[in-house]
Amino acid sequence: MSKGRxxxxxESRRKFLVxxxxxxxxxxxxGVVWGxxxxxxxxxxxxxxxxxxxxxxDFLKKCIKCGLCVEAxxxxxxxxxxxxxxxxxxxxxxxxxxxxxGTPYFIPRDVPCYMCEDIPCVVACPTGALEPDLVSxxxxxxxxxxxxxxxxxxxxxxxxxxxxxxxxxxxxxxxACPLLDEAIYIVPSRNPRTGKHAFMVPQxxxxxxxxxxxxxxACVTEKAAIFVLPREVALGxxxxxxxxxxxxxxxxxxxEPQEEKKEKGKSPESYLNxxxxxxx
Amino acid sequence: MSKEEKKGFLxxxxxxxxxxxxxxxxxxxxLLYIGGNIYGWNILKGNLSSSKLFxxxxxxxxxxxxQMFFAGAIVAVDALIxxxxxxxFYALIGGRAFCSWVCxxxxxxxxxxWLRVKTNIHREEWQLRITRKTRYLAIAMALTLSLILGxxxxxxxxxxxxxHRGLIFGMGLGWTMVLAIFLFDLxxxxxxxxxxxxxxxxxYSLVSKPSLIRVDYDYGKCTECMECVKxxxxxxxxxxxxxxxxxxxxxxxxxxxxxxxxxxxxxIYFSLRFLEKSKEAVSHEGK
Ligand code: SF4
Ligand code: SF4
Ligand code: SF4
Ligand code: SF4
Ligand code: SF4
Numbered sequence: 001m002s003k004g005r006x007x008x009x010x011e012s013r014r015k016f017l018v019x020x021x022x023x024x025x026x027x028x029x030x031g032v033v034w035g036x037x038x039x040x041x042x043x044x045x046x047x048x049x050x051x052x053x054x055x056x057x058d059f060l061k062k063c064i065k066c067g068l069c070v071e072a073x074x075x076x077x078x079x080x081x082x083x084x085x086x087x088x089x090x091x092x093x094x095x096x097x098x099x100x101x102g103t104p105y106f107i108p109r110d111v112p113c114y115m116c117e118d119i120p121c122v123v124a125c126p127t128g129a130l131e132p133d134l135v136s137x138x139x140x141x142x143x144x145x146x147x148x149x150x151x152x153x154x155x156x157x158x159x160x161x162x163x164x165x166x167x168x169x170x171x172x173x174x175x176a177c178p179l180l181d182e183a184i185y186i187v188p189s190r191n192p193r194t195g196k197h198a199f200m201v202p203q204x205x206x207x208x209x210x211x212x213x214x215x216x217x218a219c220v221t222e223k224a225a226i227f228v229l230p231r232e233v234a235l236g237x238x239x240x241x242x243x244x245x246x247x248x249x250x251x252x253x254x255x256e257p258q259e260e261k262k263e264k265g266k267s268p269e270s271y272l273n274x275x276x277x278x279x280x
Numbered sequence: 281m282s283k284e285e286k287k288g289f290l291x292x293x294x295x296x297x298x299x300x301x302x303x304x305x306x307x308x309x310x311l312l313y314i315g316g317n318i319y320g321w322n323i324l325k326g327n328l329s330s331s332k333l334f335x336x337x338x339x340x341x342x343x344x345x346x347q348m349f350f351a352g353a354i355v356a357v358d359a360l361i362x363x364x365x366x367x368x369f370y371a372l373i374g375g376r377a378f379c380s381w382v383c384x385x386x387x388x389x390x391x392x393x394w395l396r397v398k399t400n401i402h403r404e405e406w407q408l409r410i411t412r413k414t415r416y417l418a419i420a421m422a423l424t425l426s427l428i429l430g431x432x433x434x435x436x437x438x439x440x441x442x443x444h445r446g447l448i449f450g451m452g453l454g455w456t457m458v459l460a461i462f463l464f465d466l467x468x469x470x471x472x473x474x475x476x477x478x479x480x481x482x483x484y485s486l487v488s489k490p491s492l493i494r495v496d497y498d499y500g501k502c503t504e505c506m507e508c509v510k511x512x513x514x515x516x517x518x519x520x521x522x523x524x525x526x527x528x529x530x531x532x533x534x535x536x537x538x539x540x541x542x543x544x545x546x547x548i549y550f551s552l553r554f555l556e557k558s559k560e561a562v563s564h565e566g567k
Contacts, residue, residue, distance in 0.1 A: 027421055035425050038436045042429075060431055061353035064344050065441060066330035067317070067449050075320035092445060094452030101436050102329075102445055126330050126338055127348075128356030 044098075045233055047105045048211065050090055051113065051150035052122040052135040056232070063129035065102030067092045072124035076116055087111045090121060108213020108228045115147045115178050115212050148179060153211030153228040154235060155184070155204045162225035164201045167191045173215035173226045174202050183209040202226070206235055298537030305381045313448045328382070328444045329435070330362055338362035343483040347432035350423045367487060375491035376484045379474060380536035384447065385440045388458060389474045392465035393513065401467065408468050412475060412516060412532070415482030422479050434479055471513045474534075481534075489531035495539060496551035499525040508539035508548050527553065 042060050050069050053059045073079075073090040080087045089106045093099035104121075106113060122130045122145070137146040155173075164170045177184040184202050191197040204226075213228045293300070309324065316325035322335040330340040340362030348355050370378055379386055396402045418434075425433035435441060439457045446454040465472045474481050497520060504522045509515050517530040518539065539548050 023417060027417060031421050031425060034421065034433065034437060035429060038425065038429055038431055038433050041436055042431055057430060058353070061348060061351045062355055064330045064340060064348070064355070064359060064432075065435060065445065066326040066340075067445065068326045068330065068332065070449065071317050071320070071325050074317065092449040094446055094450050094454055095442060095457065096453035102441060124332075126326075126332075126340065126356060126358035126362060128354075128359075 042100045044100055045230060047099050047103070048108060048153050048213070048228055048230065050104050050106070050121045050130055051115075051119055051147060051152055051210075052125075052130040052132060053152070054129060054131055054134075059129050060100055060103065062127045063103050064127050065092070066126065067102075067104070068124040068126060069104050069121035069130060072120040076120045078114065078116060080114070089113050106213070108211075108216040109224055110217075112213035112217040113150075113152060113210075114214070115150070115210065117145070117147055119145050119147050119150075148208075148210060150210040150212070151231060153213070154206045154209045154231045155211065155213075155215050155226050155228050156234050157202060157204060158225045158227075159201075161221055161223075162202070162219075163221060165199070167193065167197060167199055169200070170220060171200065171202065172218045172220050176214040176218035178212065178214060179208050179210065184215060206231070295541050298541055302381050302536065303387070306384060306387060309382055310384055310444065310447055313444070317448050327441075327448050329441055330359055337365070339366055341480075342367040342487075343480050344432060344435050346483075347422060347426040347434060350426035351430050351432050352427075353432075370484055371487045371490060373492050375488045375493050375535045376481070376531060376533060377488075377493070377535045378484050379481050380534040383440060383480075384444050385458075385461065385478075386474065388443070388462050389465045389471065390513075392462045393471060396466050396470060402470055407470060410469065410476055412514075414476050415479055415485070418477060418479035419482050419486075438480070439473075440478070440480055475513055485531040487531070489529070490553075491531075492553050493535060494551055494553050495528040495533060495535070495537075495548060496555075497521060497525055497528065497548045499523070499547075501545050501547035503545050503547070505544070507542040507544075511538045511542050513538070521548075527551070 042057070049059060050073070054062060070088075070090040070092050074086065074088045089111045090104045091097075091106060093101055093103050093105060095101065099105050119132075119135055122132050122135055124130075132145065133143075134151075135145055135147060135149045136143045137149055138144075139146075159165050162170075171186060174180060174184045174186055182205065184204055186200050187203050189199045189201070191199050211228045211231070216224045216227045219226050312321065312324040313327055313331070315321040316323065323333070325332045325335070326339075328341060329344055330338070333339055338358045338361050340359045342363040345355060345359055345363040370376065374381075422434040425431075439461050442454040442457050446452065446458075461473045465474075469476060497518070499520075499522075502522065506521065509518045509521050512518050513536065514530070514532045514534060517528050517533040520526045535550075537550065540550060543549075
């Protein structure tokens with residue numbers, strides 16, 4: 001072309017076709033690698049998210065990775081110190097953390113969530129990835145933040161390594177729990193080995209546990225024998241074939257418990273499974 | 281310092297006034313963010329993806345919000361307003377100034393570019409050739425992938441976010457990504473990342489075309505030394521230099537002002553769109 005001669009129409013058309021195919025080829029190659037990385041990076045069923053986080057992928061869709069929640073958590077007035085260092089709950093995942101990049105998470109064994117009453121992390125979120133409605137309850141007909149509604153995960157006890165199950169005296173997790181006697185309660189029973197002592201073992205009630213991890217943080221065993229897992233991971237599901245016929249609202253008529261439908265979106269755990277959060 | 285030296289120094293400052301202003305802005309913005317995280321300063325909090333200015337005004341990256349739309353998320357008003365503010369600012373006023381005055385990656389790629397030229401690595405014939413339109417392909421890919429995966433796709437790989445987030449919240453292994461970009465620009469393509477590939481830069485190129493602040497070129501004063509074209513990181517936008525007077529109309533100009541600084545004849549300068557001077561029609565044949 002530099003010779004000032006126009007290439008024959010056919011040749012320029014061919015050139016255009018080849019260029020287009022090159023672009024398509026590169027896009028597909030790049031797209032597959034890029035897409036695979038995003039898919040891989042966003043798959044983390046074990047991440048523990050801040051209070052009020054939307055469930056699963058909805059959270060990853062909405063979180064803009066600004067870290068405003070992390071800063072709100074780090075700069076709240078009640079932040080505790082240990083050896084002169086701030087105990088900051090939330091972290092923003094950086095490369096190497098093996099968490100979806102740039103998203104907030106916490107590791108309860110290191111620093112648990114202290115269940116701030118004003119929930120500064122949720123208030124700070126600009127996108128609704130941390131949704132205030134998920135951590136609010138109605139007080140006198142007015143919506144107000146209620147950290148006890150948080151469902152960051154659920155505490156699970158390893159009965160083999162929790163020393164209370166050996167018959168030793170320990171209630172560290174029970175004492176640490178902000179919902180003492182609701183989320184964790186102590187079940188006494190006779191210790192047949194000694195005959196005269198009692199087992200005083202902790203139990204978790206998933207209906208009340210917020211997943212804050214204060215128990216995991218307090219656990220005295222070398223590796224915590226009580227630990228927080230995401231609810232989708234730790235909890236089973238009986239399914240609609242099994243009904244608690246003795247409970248009033250679960251009258252057996254056909255397979256469908258009537259009340260459950262009405263309560264959808266109201267009971268503390270059902271929001272986790274509801275799909276129309278975004279439309280609320 | 282002798283008088284001569286002093287004048288030389290002042291002259292040097294004058295010849296790099298925009299460069300220094302940009303570095304100062306880029307560094308201060310990052311410092312304000314870092315202070316916001318560590319000491320809770322209320323000037324700028326968050327990061328370049330989304331932030332709070334003075335604890336009231338929300339700001340957000342419009343390209344990130346666009347990807348979220350494609351991913352099927354309805355983001356809260358705060359982020360929408362924030363994205364609107366940023367979008368309008370660059371589209372109507374600043375031009376692609378995000379790239380030259382704010383983005384921290386610009387310091388990395390400018391450094392690579394400087395080293396490339398200083399060490400004579402740069403030879404036209406050694407360059408790998410890819411088109412500067414690659415960035416628009418990258419935008420299309422980012423949006424398509426966001427749609428398919430239901431995730432804001434570029435946000436999970438963006439080296440820009442890895443860098444600014446890393447500076448504020450801890451880098452982790454993020455430096456490897458930054459190093460990769462640096463080496464790419466140093467050895468593979470001149471202005472490779474920012475001038476060819478970066479979809480965020482591409483996004484701002486597309487939206488900031490109507491902006492008020494524009495570089496203006498006066499053919500009448502130009503001595504055709506071509507220094508401006510040589511220094512410009514987006515040299516294709518200066519296609520009119522040596523040909524005819526005109527505004528730099530391409531959105532790809534990052535308003536860095538390098539061309540303005542290097543011109544010894546005041547032939548190229550910052551101007552406002554509606555102030556475009558009527559220049560005498562001159563022909564250089566007669567000069
Ligand atoms: S509620 Fe938990 S995560 Fe949120 S700011 Fe308080 S300690 Fe941090
Ligand atoms: S404040 Fe919201 S959008 Fe920002 S990082 Fe936290 S969860 Fe994500
Ligand atoms: S995580 Fe542990 S401390 Fe927190 S509410 Fe549940 S049982 Fe209590
Ligand atoms: S092109 Fe991309 S990386 Fe370069 S300065 Fe602009 S936004 Fe930053
Ligand atoms: S035309 Fe001037 S201001 Fe625009 S990118 Fe080039 S050197 Fe920078």
